[in-house]
Amino acid sequence: MSVKRKVNGKFPEFCYRAFKCKKYAEDFINKGCFRLGRIEYYKNIECDFRQDKTEGCGYTKELGKVEVYGYSKNTNDPPIHKKVQSYQTNYISVHNPKFIMCMCFSDVDWDHIKKLGNYVVKIDQPKKIAEEIRNHLFKMGLNFMIEGHKVVYDKGKEIDETLTEDERYERAYMQKPEKFSSDCEFRIVAMNLDDNKEEFLEINLNKSLNYVSLVGDN
Numbered sequence: 001m002s003v004k005r006k007v008n009g010k011f012p013e014f015c016y017r018a019f020k021c022k023k024y025a026e027d028f029i030n031k032g033c034f035r036l037g038r039i040e041y042y043k044n045i046e047c048d049f050r051q052d053k054t055e056g057c058g059y060t061k062e063l064g065k066v067e068v069y070g071y072s073k074n075t076n077d078p079p080i081h082k083k084v085q086s087y088q089t090n091y092i093s094v095h096n097p098k099f100i101m102c103m104c105f106s107d108v109d110w111d112h113i114k115k116l117g118n119y120v121v122k123i124d125q126p127k128k129i130a131e132e133i134r135n136h137l138f139k140m141g142l143n144f145m146i147e148g149h150k151v152v153y154d155k156g157k158e159i160d161e162t163l164t165e166d167e168r169y170e171r172a173y174m175q176k177p178e179k180f181s182s183d184c185e186f187r188i189v190a191m192n193l194d195d196n197k198e199e200f201l202e203i204n205l206n207k208s209l210n211y212v213s214l215v216g217d218n
Contacts, residue, residue: 018117032205058171120216
């Protein structure tokens with residue numbers, strides 16, 4: 001059964017989205033026609049500098065208390081057990097199918113975003129497009145949760161804190177290696193609560209989006 005859930009997350013005032021093809025940019029603005037890619041799709045995307053083999057997997061090294069066990073040279077002594085401050089490694093993987101819509105924050109370098117696509121649109125209300133996606137999927141009877149996330153670029157890096165279970169799980173779909181930090185990525189994540197084998201989530205709102213405009217044209 002489809003449930004109309006609240007859109008969660010912190011959304012910026014505006015962001016950018018780049019398209020390789022002008023037609024796709026115009027379809028997005030004039031028809032509300034676009035798609036979200038399954039997160040695993042980006043592991044093998046043809047564009048080498050966007051390809052991330054680690055997508056869908058979180059990897060943290062968190063500072064915290066680690067239990068250490070050992071034995072004394074004197075066999076009559078009891079085992080040694082103590083807690084020390086150290087970094088603990090965690091790997092987290094995606095379970096339910098997740099589809100993402102990738103955008104860039106306003107501070108992205110313009111030369112860099114043009115590498116992602118020559119046709120750049122400005123989305124003045126990113127939360128609005130997330131709500132449009134939510135409403136569209138609900139009308140189709142599909143069971144999704146929609147969230148907005150700032151991508152963090154600390155995959156595999158040491159962090160001086162201990163994350164909560166929820167924060168750690170979120171790293172599976174909003175964490176990337178530092179080499180991708182120039183993307184300044186914000187992403188909308190559509191989480192399918194049922195099973196879904198599709199590679200893309202096709203969205204057709206069948207209306208113009210008056211909060212989206214073309215700002216970069218080749």
